[in-house]
Amino acid sequence: MTTIIDGKAVAAEIRADLAASIETLADADVTPGLATVLMSDDGASETYVSMKQRACEEVGINGIHIEIDPEAPAEELYATIDDLNADPEVHGILVQLPVPDHVDKREVIRRIDPAKDVDGFHPENIGRLVAGDPLFKPCTPHGVQKLLEATDVDPEGKDVVIVGRSDIVGKPLANLLIQKTDGGNATVTVCHSRTADLAAKTKQADIVIAAVGVPELIDGSMLKEGVTVIDVGVNRVDADTEKGYKLVGDVEFESAKEKAAAITPVPGGVGPMTIAMLLYNTVKSASLDADVAVDLP
Numbered sequence: 001m002t003t004i005i006d007g008k009a010v011a012a013e014i015r016a017d018l019a020a021s022i023e024t025l026a027d028a029d030v031t032p033g034l035a036t037v038l039m040s041d042d043g044a045s046e047t048y049v050s051m052k053q054r055a056c057e058e059v060g061i062n063g064i065h066i067e068i069d070p071e072a073p074a075e076e077l078y079a080t081i082d083d084l085n086a087d088p089e090v091h092g093i094l095v096q097l098p099v100p101d102h103v104d105k106r107e108v109i110r111r112i113d114p115a116k117d118v119d120g121f122h123p124e125n126i127g128r129l130v131a132g133d134p135l136f137k138p139c140t141p142h143g144v145q146k147l148l149e150a151t152d153v154d155p156e157g158k159d160v161v162i163v164g165r166s167d168i169v170g171k172p173l174a175n176l177l178i179q180k181t182d183g184g185n186a187t188v189t190v191c192h193s194r195t196a197d198l199a200a201k202t203k204q205a206d207i208v209i210a211a212v213g214v215p216e217l218i219d220g221s222m223l224k225e226g227v228t229v230i231d232v233g234v235n236r237v238d239a240d241t242e243k244g245y246k247l248v249g250d251v252e253f254e255s256a257k258e259k260a261a262a263i264t265p266v267p268g269g270v271g272p273m274t275i276a277m278l279l280y281n282t283v284k285s286a287s288l289d290a291d292v293a294v295d296l297p
């Protein structure tokens with residue numbers, strides 16, 4: 001029997017634990033605050049940001065949302081970040097990526113105060129992660145790590161193949177899983193668009209994590225029996241539905257399920273975990289800023 005990993009349920013448990021930490025902070029008159037900034041007309045980005053804001057509201061985090069015209073000068077976004085850095089009620093700042101081409105993405109990431117960088121993308125936070133002393137673990141990689149833990153799949157000593165080398169998922173996830181800590185100690189291979197024989201790599205993996213953004217790239221024929229499959233991909237493909245599209249992962253679910261001991265669905269797998277770990281980082285940031293200890297899940 002294949003376990004279908006229920007990301008919604010695991011995320012709900014984490015949110016419930018965070019609600020308790022938020023009460024502890026409330027006793028000390030502290031309300032965690034998360035600012036989201038959107039400089040895009042992209043429908044998917046709009047959806048993601050509104051989901052993040054709704055999650056804040058549900059758990060008792062003060063959500064602030066700022067929209068900037070995608071045609072506006074880059075300086076408007078930079079000035080907004082400066083204001084949020086200086087605002088004591090804001091503990092986390094998330095600028096939804098991608099930003100328009102005329103905006104320097106690296107400048108955006110560098111400009112956010114590392115102590116409010118709840119995405120964990122600032123070079124200082126990436127450096128700390130690589131050095132084994134993370135302040136904020138990037139949300140999706142941290143969510144993947146939590147999902148493995150909740151499924152009782154310990155990466156220690158396992159062959160993990162990550163498909164995708166993005167700054168947001170592949171690179172930080174590889175670094176998390178090789179750390180000499182609980183939830184790490186894996187042997188990690190990172191594959192990407194120039195990998196010569198992808199199937200040869202994925203077939204030898206105990207854990208395959210797909211984060212490449214190519215609909216259903218990996219199918220059952222590329223997997224070994226008993227593998228754990230974590231599908232980070234969320235791809236819109238044309239379909240005869242009300243919206244005109246449906247969401248599929250980077251893994252062809254039906255054939256992969258035949259091989260896998262455990263597999264995440266899309267949607268309902270990694271997605272809810274990304275949001276839960278964003279809330280986690282915001283609560284952690286508020287707790288550090290106020291010097292009020294909380295139990296984090």
Ligand code: GUN
Pocket residue numbers: 094095096097098119139140168274
């Ligand atoms: N765009 C896609 N994923 C993310 C994310 O995790 N954080 C931000 N800021 N933008 C994204």
